[in-house]
Amino acid sequence: MKRKSAQLDSLSNSASAAVVVDLPSLSGTKVGSNASTVAAGGGPGYEPLDSDVILPSVLPFKRSQLLDRYPKGHSRGRHWKHLKQIIQAENYQLYPADEPTYVSIEAPPSMYPAKKYCDITGFEAPYTDPRTKLRYANADIFKRIRSLPDEFIQGYLALRNAAVIIK
Amino acid sequence: MADTSIRPLRQRDYHLVPRRTPLVIDNGAFHCRIGWAGEDSPRFEFRNVVNKPRHRASGEIVSVVGDFDPSLVKTFDFTRAAMRTPFDGNVVYQYETMESILDYAFERMGIEGDNKIDHPVLMTECPCNPVYCRGKMAELLFEAYDIPSVAFGIDAVFGYLHNKNQGLCEPDGVVVCSGHMATHVIPMVNGEPVLEAAVRTPIGGYHVTDYLKRLLSLQYPFHVNNIGWEKVEELKQEHCYIASDYHSELEIFERGSPEADEKTKVWQLPWVPPPPEKEPATEEEIARKAAIREKQGQRLREMAAAKRSTKIADLETEVIGLEQLLQNLEDAGDEDIDALLAESGYLSREEIQGALAKATVSLRKLKGEAVLPEPEKVDDSTEKDKYPLLDVPNSLLTVDQLKEKKRQRFLKMTSEGRARAKLKRQEEGLEKEREKQLEEERRLANPEQYLEELRTRHGELSARAEQRKRKRQKNGAIPVVAGQPATGTLVLGGRGERLTAMQKERMRLLTTAAFDRGKEEDTFGMRDEDWQLYKRMGKDGEDDEDAEEDDAELVRLEARLQEIDSTFQPTPGLAQGMQKTNVEVQAPKPLTAEDYRISLGVERFRCPEIVLQPSMVGVDQVGVGELVGASFRRMPENLHELVVKGTILLTGGNTLFSGLDARLAAELKASRPLDSTIRVVKAADPLLDAWRGASRFAASGAFRRFAFSKQEYEERGQDWLRKHKLVYSNLSPFS
Numbered sequence: 001m002k003r004k005s006a007q008l009d010s011l012s013n014s015a016s017a018a019v020v021v022d023l024p025s026l027s028g029t030k031v032g033s034n035a036s037t038v039a040a041g042g043g044p045g046y047e048p049l050d051s052d053v054i055l056p057s058v059l060p061f062k063r064s065q066l067l068d069r070y071p072k073g074h075s076r077g078r079h080w081k082h083l084k085q086i087i088q089a090e091n092y093q094l095y096p097a098d099e100p101t102y103v104s105i106e107a108p109p110s111m112y113p114a115k116k117y118c119d120i121t122g123f124e125a126p127y128t129d130p131r132t133k134l135r136y137a138n139a140d141i142f143k144r145i146r147s148l149p150d151e152f153i154q155g156y157l158a159l160r161n162a163a164v165i166i167k
Numbered sequence: 168m169a170d171t172s173i174r175p176l177r178q179r180d181y182h183l184v185p186r187r188t189p190l191v192i193d194n195g196a197f198h199c200r201i202g203w204a205g206e207d208s209p210r211f212e213f214r215n216v217v218n219k220p221r222h223r224a225s226g227e228i229v230s231v232v233g234d235f236d237p238s239l240v241k242t243f244d245f246t247r248a249a250m251r252t253p254f255d256g257n258v259v260y261q262y263e264t265m266e267s268i269l270d271y272a273f274e275r276m277g278i279e280g281d282n283k284i285d286h287p288v289l290m291t292e293c294p295c296n297p298v299y300c301r302g303k304m305a306e307l308l309f310e311a312y313d314i315p316s317v318a319f320g321i322d323a324v325f326g327y328l329h330n331k332n333q334g335l336c337e338p339d340g341v342v343v344c345s346g347h348m349a350t351h352v353i354p355m356v357n358g359e360p361v362l363e364a365a366v367r368t369p370i371g372g373y374h375v376t377d378y379l380k381r382l383l384s385l386q387y388p389f390h391v392n393n394i395g396w397e398k399v400e401e402l403k404q405e406h407c408y409i410a411s412d413y414h415s416e417l418e419i420f421e422r423g424s425p426e427a428d429e430k431t432k433v434w435q436l437p438w439v440p441p442p443p444e445k446e447p448a449t450e451e452e453i454a455r456k457a458a459i460r461e462k463q464g465q466r467l468r469e470m471a472a473a474k475r476s477t478k479i480a481d482l483e484t485e486v487i488g489l490e491q492l493l494q495n496l497e498d499a500g501d502e503d504i505d506a507l508l509a510e511s512g513y514l515s516r517e518e519i520q521g522a523l524a525k526a527t528v529s530l531r532k533l534k535g536e537a538v539l540p541e542p543e544k545v546d547d548s549t550e551k552d553k554y555p556l557l558d559v560p561n562s563l564l565t566v567d568q569l570k571e572k573k574r575q576r577f578l579k580m581t582s583e584g585r586a587r588a589k590l591k592r593q594e595e596g597l598e599k600e601r602e603k604q605l606e607e608e609r610r611l612a613n614p615e616q617y618l619e620e621l622r623t624r625h626g627e628l629s630a631r632a633e634q635r636k637r638k639r640q641k642n643g644a645i646p647v648v649a650g651q652p653a654t655g656t657l658v659l660g661g662r663g664e665r666l667t668a669m670q671k672e673r674m675r676l677l678t679t680a681a682f683d684r685g686k687e688e689d690t691f692g693m694r695d696e697d698w699q700l701y702k703r704m705g706k707d708g709e710d711d712e713d714a715e716e717d718d719a720e721l722v723r724l725e726a727r728l729q730e731i732d733s734t735f736q737p738t739p740g741l742a743q744g745m746q747k748t749n750v751e752v753q754a755p756k757p758l759t760a761e762d763y764r765i766s767l768g769v770e771r772f773r774c775p776e777i778v779l780q781p782s783m784v785g786v787d788q789v790g791v792g793e794l795v796g797a798s799f800r801r802m803p804e805n806l807h808e809l810v811v812k813g814t815i816l817l818t819g820g821n822t823l824f825s826g827l828d829a830r831l832a833a834e835l836k837a838s839r840p841l842d843s844t845i846r847v848v849k850a851a852d853p854l855l856d857a858w859r860g861a862s863r864f865a866a867s868g869a870f871r872r873f874a875f876s877k878q879e880y881e882e883r884g885q886d887w888l889r890k891h892k893l894v895y896s897n898l899s900p901f902s
Binding site for chain 1: 255256258260261262263266267270273274278279280281282283284293294295296297298299300310311312313351362363365366367368378381382384385388414417420421769770773780781782783784785786787788789790793794797
């Protein structure tokens with residue numbers, strides 16, 4: 001089997017893999033496995049690294065291999081634009097107004113005032129503690145809030161995105 | 168259906184797959200599903216993540232695609248690896264990670280090929296995917312795999328089409344698709360999406376799980392390690408539901424009715440009970456143990472007796488020898504004494520006598536006879552004898568004698584001091600005895616009055632103690648609230664308000680002492696009054712000594728009152744400090760299984776509720792209920808009616824919560840005219856319908872019309888790609 005032989009190669013060469021990496025990568029000729037893709041979810045009978053788990057770094061059906069496209073140690077091409085940057089670069093303002101875009105299908109803010117719930121229990125909360133800014137449902141929970149360490153207060157506030165962020 | 172918990176096996180039937188059969192990939196933010204066009208189900212699905220653990224043996228970093236598998240921990244070091252997802256929100260942005268995932272997917276599909284995959288690809292994407300992302304994905308597929316052509320479609324629409332074909336919904340309607348990262352509402356007219364009226368809110372299954380995880384971590388800080396993402400996801404899928412009426416559901420729990428207890432689920436964490444208490448030993452056991460102990464004691468006693476008898480014998484011979492020696496000395500003439508002494512090793516007759524006395528004493532002791540008290544003898548000797556040098560003037564003494572004199576003076580002083588202290592103690596004891604007698608006499612003379620006196624005195628003292636306590640608390644001694652350590656910063660304000668006037672004065676003195684130096688010539692310590700400063704500084708806490716005395720008196724009074732007055736109740740908490748020292752520190756309560764229990768009550772419906780009320784997690788966009796209305800409002804006038812009357816289809820993994828359909832119908836009813844009909848339908852299979860719809864589409868002739876090749880893409884460019892849009896509905900149901 002073609003695949004199996006490739007694996008054997010990869011296993012026997014794993015010791016020299018570090019050397020292979022430093023060589024200029026040649027498309028499709030490299031055998032040493034350095035970024036072998038291993039499939040997850042091995043059943044109880046699986047011995048990892050056995051022939052079915054490790055994939056050769058060279059997949060025969062690929063035109064260019066992952067390692068060649070993203071060589072080790074080269075940071076170029078590894079910086080990915082985040083969604084925000086992608087959207088900014090899209091220049092949606094130049095699009096016709098009636099064309100739906102990623103930004104235009106965003107939901108509008110709610111028309112109704114947000115209901116207030118107790119930060120600890122989730123019950124409806126008529127009160128807000130002026131000191132911690134936590135919402136609470138009754139006096140017992142107020143007592144609990146007052147005895148909470150600051151870390152937890154911030155944790156509860158962060159749940160509804162209201163934590164004080166000190167930069 | 169593919170089971171995600173087991174690693175999919177490599178498909179073995181690739182040679183049976185016809186040439187150029189399209190590959191269908193439902194590339195969701197949570198799961199990726201892949202299979203062949205025209206088939207009923209995807210071949211397998213896996214979590215759309217890549218892990219990069221280190222191989223323990225070789226140190227290589229490898230990529231593991233799919234769910235985290237605990238069995239791999241043996242071989243790989245996951246400690247520094249974080250799960251990587253190619254998604255930011257619901258949009259693919261990391262194409263290197265995406266490539267690893269596709270590598271894995273294609274390899275598992277058993278695809279063989281010579282530097283190319285000769286199958287067109289139909290891949291799903293989010294509605295209105297940015298062109299940059301669509302282009303990047305197309306480039307990835309063309310350049311890495313050299314696929315002949317590709318087309319992109321919207322997962323929610325494919326899901327709707329599939330359910331339409333199943334007869335669950337009409338060509339006109341609305342699809343509500345709640346996925347891992349976002350929820351979309353897309354109106355459908357005649358089987359086509361109206362993207363102009365589509366809306367998206369950034370709440371999905373991920374956010375529900377995350378909310379639940381963070382809530383539980385805050386509520387059970389001791390079990391944070393057990394609250395992993397995977398476990399919480401499992402809990403969510405098993406126990407969370409959407410309340411039909413959120414507020415009445417909350418009230419059930421707020422009242423604490425039995426119904427709430429029924430609805431509360433408990434997750435028992437692994438817990439090992441402490442070893443059971445040892446049963447009290449039986450009498451036989453006790454007797455057996457006692458016998459063993461007795462036996463051992465007997466042996467020890469025998470050994471000690473043997474030792475003693477040998478010692479007695481030794482001492483007796485010594486005494487006899489010494490007596491003999493003394494006798495010999497008596498008998499011998501002056502000239503023989505020296506020889507005899509030299510022979511015996513003693514220097515003088517006195518020394519021999521001393522040794523003899525010592526030996527006799529220890530012999531007596533050993534034999535258990537009464538020993539004459541030694542110190543008496545010492546007392547007998549006059550001071551003159553003991554301290555002969557003290558009266559001799561210094562001028563007559565040698566250096567050594569001077570030293571000796573010093574030593575003697577010291578010894579004399581200490582022994583005198585000891586005697587004085589002893590006398591004083593005796594006197595105090597007598598005084599106390601006398602007082603006690605006096606009190607007893609008073610009590611006997613007039614018991615009522617005596618009791619009254621005691622009570623008033625007790626009242627006074629306890630009032631004073633109470634006052635002191637209050638003062639201390641007000642001044643900032645931190646009260647301990649119900650076992651929870653209250654942090655100073657929380658309970659109290661700044662430093663200033665925690666200090667009493669006395670303490671403030673002390674602080675002032677300390678600071679002036681620290682910073683006053685160096686101004687002019689330092690004359691501190693020249694006058695004796697200067698040193699008073701330290702006295703004032705040192706006194707921290709004003710009347711602590713007083714307090715201690717009072718407390719002692721209070722305890723004494725309470726004891727006395729308890730003794731003579733059966734009705735007396737000691738005030739709890741008073742003189743607490745005194746009692747605390749006597750009571751042993753209570754051992755911490757042993758942890759029970761209950762301490763290792765995580766209960767899900769309100770959380771069961773509180774967490775999924777964020778889909779309907781995103782404001783609960785600080786997102787100000789509308790929830791699903793309003794989302795449908797918002798979508799309707801965006802519809803063109805002429806199509807509005809069609810959609811409003813149509814079915815509302817729920818699809819996507821995040822719509823699996825029970826009760827969501829009923830709740831959504833109720834919410835919509837509230838916002839629509841009275842007699843309007845609202846049909847909310849759950850998708851046949853919210854997870855796989857999108858793939859199935861896509862599979863059907865890819866098998867139809869329409870796919871070939873819309874799929875584009877690398878050459879076409881390069882010729883037409885990004886602007887054209889922006890307008891790439893499938894026409895979904897002109898597939899005949901029997902293609």
